[in-house]
Amino acid sequence: MTPTFDQPFWDDLYSASDRIWSGRPNPHLVTEASALTPGTALDIGSGEGGDAVWLASHGWQVTAVDLSEVALARADAHWQQGLTAQDATGTGSETPSRVSWQHRDILQWSPLAGAFDLVSSQYSHFPTAVMHELVGRLAAAVAPGGTLLVVGHEDHGHRHADDSSHAEHAHTEGAEAAQPKAEPFGPEFFYTPDELAGLLAPAEWEILVREFRPHPAREGRDAVLRARRRP
Template sequence: MSATHQHPDPTTDPTAFWEDRYRDSDRIWSGNPNPLLVREASDLSPGTALDLGCGEGADAVWLASRGWQVTGIDIAQVALDRAATHATDAGVAERITWERHVLGETFPDGSYDLVSAQFLQSPVALDTDGVLRRAADAVAVGGTLLVVMHAGWPSWAREEDHPFHATFPTIQEVLDVLALGDDWRIDTVEAVEKPSVSPDGVPGIRADNLWRATRLR
């Protein structure tokens, strides 16, 4: 999820918002996996993975293509239907289970060798702190928690152009929320900048924050 595409009232029902958001176009995302997921997960041995906010399924399909058994979660059934089609077209449908959850209200059962939360930032109601804590709880011993979030607006955007509240937590704020303790090893905490282009073709920079940790016991 990203906070930079629409201008809703923050009190908008999140399910209705995201269903409408996906229905507005045939495809929202690129169809490619998130680069920081690829960078951080390529060295992991395949096991079970939980993809929170899976959208149209690119991350889940990439993981499945590398041998992972994936559970993909999203609030929007439209997105999940597109994700399932993507998985079928890629020949990995048997390796992915799709589940609809309103994160913050419901959460998938079980524990996983990888829990990935890529850009769980929403312009409408989302208990991000609660979801991140449950994400950490869902990591199996020896497993990996991977969280990536936008660190702010892209350089070509102005906050005043977006009349809703957007939250960009700092690296320390997310560490405080997770409060991982001695049962965990922090592997990567990093601010990453990458080229970004506005919808009008204006070049700039987008900054993201990344957290990766391993559950030790």
């Protein structure tokens, strides 16, 4: 039986623990975004905000969206604590980057076309047709010259809903919370870098990275796609 990842599931999950993830950004995001010129960024499935906070602290104007209102409130508190610490030490910028935390169902919501210099989806896993449609909407949100970054788990044939591969948001460097057991995800929930690249028209996109890459903090590899929208 395929697990249902609706808002009550995620709100219950986050409410059951003070913290689900580590608060650190996903390593593939750091690797791929560090050399980019900061601009506007969209963080899909932002969870407790590790990626969004990292992006904002590196000069990005971030829109962070998530299905869980509990996660968004926690992420905003994390961000505000960081701003307070900067003010106390005098290290804050006069015009600090901002994060806009937005409650959205990414399967129903379409971001504004061409609005973002970076669109990042980290460990979103849905059935093939749903995932392909989502990638299409995310790609449409990338501005000319901007970057689309999609990262997902490789299919090892043993992922479960109670590990770090669950759908919608899976910022994977923290301790895993106790979650209900569920049947393993089928292969339709996973994707390859070549599959993702094939969704982007060559006339509109330059594929810069498409590979399986080891994760530095756990076993297994991740599918990584980074593409640049042609100006």
